Amino acid sequence: MRELGVPHPRLPLPSAGGEDDPAAFLAWLREAIPMVEHLGIEAMQRDGEALEWRLAIAPSLNDKGTGFGGALTAQTTLLGWCWATLWLRRHGVERDVVVAEASQRFLAPVTGDYRLVCTPESEDGPARLEERLAERGRGRIALVQRLYCGETLCLEARGDYAVRPAG
Template structure:
């Protein structure tokens, strides 16, 4: 499923292909996505803020997409409607994003809203950590319509 997601991102959101974004792992706690520093570098030899923002935003969208597929919802419209990104420290190595898997309660509430109203929203958090230091912190609200 992760390879399918990566292909979908690269074909439907070309920026992710140029960033060389890779969907690496999904476990019970996190979705891990990565992108190499070199194609995402700025004039200070650190990761470009636009790439960092894209990675955390797309990663959160991706966990929403994967969980909706697990719940049996295909072809949903998913869009970020509100987000907050804090840049805490520069990223000087490859970008590694950890996106928190929503709780069972959050997912059940979203499922119920989709079944009853055909739309709902969910909050998703991502972060980029380098050498045990929080570099980027992201919180987004994603709306889903079926």
């Protein structure tokens, strides 16, 4: 059971240049953030700079039988945090990530199981983050999350994620 004000132990970094095992990362995430157990995340995969979750709608239903906006918003924010955290881990950097700003646009109702895809807002975002970390020991990256129900884009979110300085 998590305690208020007590940080959860970090997951050890993967071996140099290695990738995180998605199942192991999700298991750690469920322990670190208890709410994750109830989000309906069924799978996670990375493809280049894109991080994708497959989710069941059942835990996020609203009173109308569609996706609840608050749950979907929490999922987009957390997926962005995971993108930044996993990017740092691939680069051998152990730092805290926080969401600094987030916004959403709801475009269509979510009526079934869905997928969320997170990518950098700009192609050079990861390179700029890497430069800032090297120069200042901290940095920021803008990420976009898109929720698809089938081929329908239902939600588009944007977030600025800050990498805090060491210490």
